[in-house]
Amino acid sequence: xxxxxxxxxxxxxxxxxxxxxxxxxxxxxxxxxxxxxxxxxxxxxxxxxxxxxxxxxxxxxxxxxxxxxxxxxxxxxxxxxxxxxxxxxxxxxxxxxxxxxxxxxxxxxxxxxxxx
Amino acid sequence: xxxxxxxxxxxxxxxxxxxxxxxxxxxxxxxxxxxxxxxxxxxxxxxxxxxxxxxxxxxxxxxxxxxxxxxxxxxxxxxxxxxxxxxxxxxxxxxxxxxxxxxxxxxxxxxxxxxxxxxxxxxxxxxxxxxxxxxxxxxxxxxxxxxxxxxxxxxxxxxxxxxxxxxxxxxxxxxxxxxxxxxxxxxxxxxxxxxxxxxxxxxxxxxxxxxxxxxxxxxxxx
Numbered sequence: 001x002x003x004x005x006x007x008x009x010x011x012x013x014x015x016x017x018x019x020x021x022x023x024x025x026x027x028x029x030x031x032x033x034x035x036x037x038x039x040x041x042x043x044x045x046x047x048x049x050x051x052x053x054x055x056x057x058x059x060x061x062x063x064x065x066x067x068x069x070x071x072x073x074x075x076x077x078x079x080x081x082x083x084x085x086x087x088x089x090x091x092x093x094x095x096x097x098x099x100x101x102x103x104x105x106x107x108x109x110x111x112x113x114x115x116x
Numbered sequence: 117x118x119x120x121x122x123x124x125x126x127x128x129x130x131x132x133x134x135x136x137x138x139x140x141x142x143x144x145x146x147x148x149x150x151x152x153x154x155x156x157x158x159x160x161x162x163x164x165x166x167x168x169x170x171x172x173x174x175x176x177x178x179x180x181x182x183x184x185x186x187x188x189x190x191x192x193x194x195x196x197x198x199x200x201x202x203x204x205x206x207x208x209x210x211x212x213x214x215x216x217x218x219x220x221x222x223x224x225x226x227x228x229x230x231x232x233x234x235x236x237x238x239x240x241x242x243x244x245x246x247x248x249x250x251x252x253x254x255x256x257x258x259x260x261x262x263x264x265x266x267x268x269x270x271x272x273x274x275x276x277x278x279x280x281x282x283x284x285x286x287x288x289x290x291x292x293x294x295x296x297x298x299x300x301x302x303x304x305x306x307x308x309x310x311x312x313x314x315x316x317x318x319x320x321x322x323x324x325x326x327x328x329x330x331x332x333x334x335x336x337x338x
Contacts, residue, residue, distance in 0.1 A: 002211055002243035009129045017125050027120060031129075036272040038242050084271045090304045099307055102275055108129035108246075116118040 003039055006108065007047040011057060013110055018056045021115070026057040028114040034067045034107035036084065060113075069105030073097050133247055136215035140222075140250030148337040150232045151218075152329075153251035155273065157266075158239030160259040161283050161316060163191045166234060168316040170200050172326040173232075177333050180230045182221045184213050184238050191236065201226070212243035215250045232333045241270040253332065259284040264294045267301035274305040281325060285315040 010029070018026055033039060041064045052058045071090075072079050075097030082090055084105070091098045128134070144151050156162050163183075170179050181202040183191040192204035205221050207213065213221075218235060227233065235251060237244040256277040258266055261284060267274045274280070280302050282295065295313070302309050312328070314321040 002246060005210070005214070006129060006246075009132065013125065013127050013129065017123060017127075021121075021123050023123070024118065029125075036275065037246060038272065084305075098304075106272065106275070110125040110127050110129060112122055112124045112126070114120050114122055116120055 003043040003047050006039065007044050007051055010044075010062075010110060011048065011051050011055065014057050014060070014113060015055055017113065018115065023056055023115040025116050026060040026113050027116060028061050028063055029057070030111040030113065031062060031064045032067050032107050032109040032111055033064050034105040035069050036105040037108065065111075067104050067107040067109075070103050071100040072103045074099040074101060079103065130247070133214050133216070136219065137248035137250040140215055140219060141252060144233075144250070144252075145336075147227065149227055149230050150253070150333045150336045151235065151249070151251045152232065152253045152255060153213075153235045153237055153244075153249045154255050154257065155237045155241070155244045155277070156239060156257035156259070157241050157262055160239070160257045160262060162236050162239070162257055163194055165257060165281070165283055165314070165316045166236060167195060167198050167200070168319070168322060169326050169329070170195075170234075171198070172322065173330045173333075174200075177231045177330055178229055179232045179234065180225055180227070181234045181236060182218070182225065183236045184217070184221075186210070186238060201230075207238060211238055211240050212247050213237055213249055214247040218249045231337055232329075241266065241273045245270070245273040245276050252336065253278050255279040255281060257281050257283050258298065260287040260291055260293045264298045264301075267298065267305055271305050274302050274309065277306065277309060279310045279312065281312045281314055283314050283316060285313050285320055286318050 045062050048062055068081050069084050070079055070081050073092035076095040078092055078094040080093050154162055181195050184205045184207055186207050189204040192202040195202035203225050254277045312325040314325055
């Protein structure tokens with residue numbers, strides 16, 4: 001639902017990096033987006049296609065890698081991945097603690113871009 | 117054909133918003149103004165809960181409210197009619213508030229001397245969860261008629277909130293809402309979440325919530 005403002009930010013960042021690196025054309029943009037976000041990949045691309053018209057990033061393809069939800073156990077410092085969608089009984093697989101902190105899954109990150 | 121190069125970008129997409137939110141927290145701390153962000157679905161009863169809550173604390177805590185809606189100003193008008201200081205932000209189609217919009221809203225408010233500033237975010241359980249507003253306390257309202265499955269459907273919202281208020285508790289006996297299931301589901305997503313059970317209509321549980329909030333605001337201002 002909020003793909004538009006997020007996509008605007010992606011374009012701003014990409015254009016800034018393109019200017020600094022004398023880029024003629026951005027071909028691919030590689031993103032990491034956390035599984036907890038409700039962004040629709042298809043809509044990000046649609047908005048991007050619209051917003052990027054006439055810019056150095058026109059026609060660029062967004063490749064989105066989903067980042068899994070990972071918790072850090074506050075009991076034994078073990079990290080473990082959880083499937084939020086299934087909402088199974090969540091506890092540390094090592095020490096059974098139910099006290100944990102989210103360390104990834106809310107990511108919104110631009111890794112790199114392929115350019116000519 | 118030119119050769120394809122790889123350029124490392126390594127930038128967080130929401131970092132500008134986060135930086136602005138952090139800046140806002142620092143300046144509001146200096147003013148001793150406690151910023152709270154209230155989120156829920158449309159119709160969960162944010163405005164009613166605010167009116168009842170503010171009535172309980174207004175003698176001890178000076179409160180201002182920033183109402184955000186896609187359109188209309190009915191919410192702010194309701195609060196002003198109760199003698200509560202409020203402004204209305206119209207987001208013009210935006211489904212959430214971000215730190216920039218909150219900063220502009222604060223500029224339009226008379227913030228000086230306010231102990232507690234409450235943002236009533238756009239009614240929506242998806243987008244507001246993604247954008248840091250600069251608040252020091254994120255509160256989510258879940259009303260009994262909405263059902264106990266909301267933590268399953270909107271997990272992010274439950275992970276970003278410090279407080280969950282289950283409201284319209286007066287409907288509980290009429291519904292199959294499973295309060296224990298909500299408590300368990302919310303705690304699984306966010307073990308530190310604090311849960312209050314309230315009916316703004318009957319006043320049930322309201323004092324627990326407002327006493328706790330008043331204490332947080334007072335401690336913050338010291």
